[in-house]
Amino acid sequence: MGLDRLAWRILAARPLRTLLTTLGVALGVGVLSSSLAMSAGIEAAVDRTVRDVVGSADLRVAAFLEGGLSEATVEAIRMTDGIEVAAPSIERRTFLGAPVTSAGAEAREAVTVVGIEPVAWSRLHELELVAGARLARIDEPSALITESLAEADGYILGSELRIQGHDQPTTLRVIGIIAGPGPVAGAAGRAVIVPVDVARSAFGLEGVTRVDIGLADGVSARDVAERLAERLTLEPYVLSSPADLAEGLRASTADFQATTALVAAIVLFVGSFLIVNTLSMTVGERAREVGLLRAAGATRAQVVRFVLAGALVIGIAGSAFGLVLGLLLGSLMAGSVRALTGFPAEVSSLNAGSLAVAFLVGVAITIAGAVEPAIQAARISPVEALRARLDLPATRRARLGWLALVFVAVAILALLAWPPAAGATGADRALGVYAVLLAATLATPFVLPPLARILGSPLAAFVRLEERLARGSLARDRSRTALTLGALVVGLAMIVALGWTAQAARNAATAWLADVVPGDEVVTSIRPIGPGEAIRGQLAAIEGVRSVTPIATFDLAIRGLRFDAAAIVGADFLADGRLTFIDGERAAALRALDVGGAAILPLPAAERLGLGVGDTISLALGAGTTLDLRVVGVVERSIPGDGGEAILVGWRDASGPIGVPGADVFAVRFEDGAGPAAREALETAARDAALEANPLSRVQGAVTDALGRVFGLFDALALVAVLVAALGIVNTLAMGVVERVHEIGVLRAIGMTRRQASRMVVVEATILGLVGAVLGAVVGLGVGAVLLFLSGGLVASAGLPWASIAIAAVLGLAGPAIAAWYPSRLASRVSIVRALKFE
Structure with missing residues (x-):
């Protein structure tokens, strides 16, 4: 218990670093929980839609040809063994005349008219009426309308309703109002239910659109399907079950769910950069305390628990806050789904399963990121720790190696939580993206020094001293710098990749319309x-x-x-x-x-x-x-x-x-x-x-706007990764200042001004931003190429996403510059006298 309390005090001793790391975990968990909330909302919407559309029907026979299902086919369905209820219906889109009420106005929006056999249909479908009565006969000139339609167009009980048919309008009387938007999918709440013979007469039809089937107790749907295949030989038809309808609805949102799950996993991965870096800083900074603990008799296992206890505190606090953020992000995602597909997905709360998964994943990733610093802390020799600060090359190499294992852990967790509707193809794309990002992360330490030298050289023309000192600071602990830079590169790469994918989708849609x-x-x-x-x-x-x-x-x-x-x-x-x-x-x-x-x-x-x-x-x-x-x-x-x-x-x-x-x-x-x-x-x-x-x-613009709304959400989620990376930059720069207090004091003593000390940190952040922007653009093009290739959209006409590259460049420079504000002020306030006493 004493070591646990010590872990808590060490976290409290660096409140800014602890707060930033906790916020990084919260952002990652927030994106993950919102993705899970969205998936749960979609599943609930699927179930609700299927229930509204087919009611308690076990099968549905739908017409394949324009003429519909003939009366002979409907009769053959009724006479099939095992079928207890056969409810034929007709569905057509049309316009209504102006409602004859005092509040009436000309209603020009289309409505969906459903013609039913009242008795048979009501055995399979439940309608909740807020006023009036139900239909009773198949030929009565009456109608039920939805509450949404009544409110929008001014209808009340007793209003005359005129349906525009194939020849002349058919006049009906409203006898009932259905609660809410009604049971017709895709009608946007504008639905009218009439007797089937009225619909036949109004639209000049002989056949019906579909027949909903209720089976007798103990009868297998598969057996009935085989019997129908033998009996229904007059015209082609489509036989489906509620499960088939649900599968089709899930497929309409599969790509959206797959992309949100992919971005969520990447934000968590970026968060793991921050965790590994922060706890490694803490271990290095507290090497002497750890050495004293070891000298006082603490075992290696106790030291490991000491580090993991601090990580557990951060993981629990960050994950809890992330669940709150996830609810807000989930609502935004639901709006994007409705904009893209018209699907009525809603996110009102997280179910217990989603909440537990998001929380546990957040804590697990935090602990996984802390394992390597904990192991390194346990390996500290008491004699070596009491001699100097922990700063061993082996520690730096191990930090990057462990990050690769953390990345694999994140990928496995992402696949375990992968939305089933997204399918194996979406998982293949995700694995391809993960592979590119992992390769880029591992390559960062090797390309950082030459790129920093090349991209920092223009700054030397204006601030030569600060530029050289900044590059020296970046080279002081390359693994820490590589982790910080890697997080920024991953976030910027996703912005470029998603921008390229969105541009290709827009180009394909507009070219398609123009070509056909x-x-x-x-x-x-x-x-x-x-x-x-x-x-x-x-x-x-x-x-x-x-x-x-x-x-x-x-x-x-x-x-x-x-x-x-x-x-x-x-x-x-x-x-x-x-x-x-x-x-x-x-x-x-x-x-x-x-x-x-x-x-x-x-x-x-x-x-x-x-x-x-x-x-x-x-x-x-x-x-x-x-x-x-x-x-x-x-x-x-x-x-x-x-x-x-x-x-x-x-x-x-x-x-x-x-x-x-x-x-x-x-x-x-x-x-x-x-x-x-x-x-x-x-x-x-x-x-x-x-x-x-x-x-x-206008049609092309509507398509582009819909794609823009959806990809705009994905960009916003990718921006969360950039924000997490910026938190890591604050930590890295601040730690760099703390480590160089003595050095800065010496420089101040020989003439460096406060402004120059501050500018040194800003230049360091600028070089990080420049390198991050270049690598982010290159890696983003690689990730985008993978996404486009696997989706079949990688063609020469796709062009390069110059706008997204420009946005990534601005973010790459602006993010580190903002992140450098506090560390630069910290450097400028270093006291010469106190700095020269600092060890």
């Missing part, structure tokens, strides 16, 4: 616009419009797999110069689409199917019929779909055998020199037709 969209403006519709409707002609008749290209997106079934597809006009793409062909003759391929019987594959689909130009793909169309299309081209990029890039087919095949009812997108190209009036006229016409017009630049 044959227009300046994208006009979208929430319902298919049939070829017989006059909307395309109305848009084309606007003065200044050169072309209007209809595009429809839908799904195809090929070899039992789902693929995104799009119907296009080949002649329009040919005239506009869109699509980059990898295989096939461009003009012939696009003309073949318009003739029919042809398809153009995006490169990922071609590789997945193992097909090339001249091969044939067979599409399942239902009722045992198929459509064979000849592959006439392979393109680098295609129109984006829900799950990837779309297979391109011509309108003759799409509107004929495939059964696509109409276009959901129009790409509008203006004449050269068309002014703002043409764009305003187009947007006015689009609004009148219940369409939404967006310039391509």
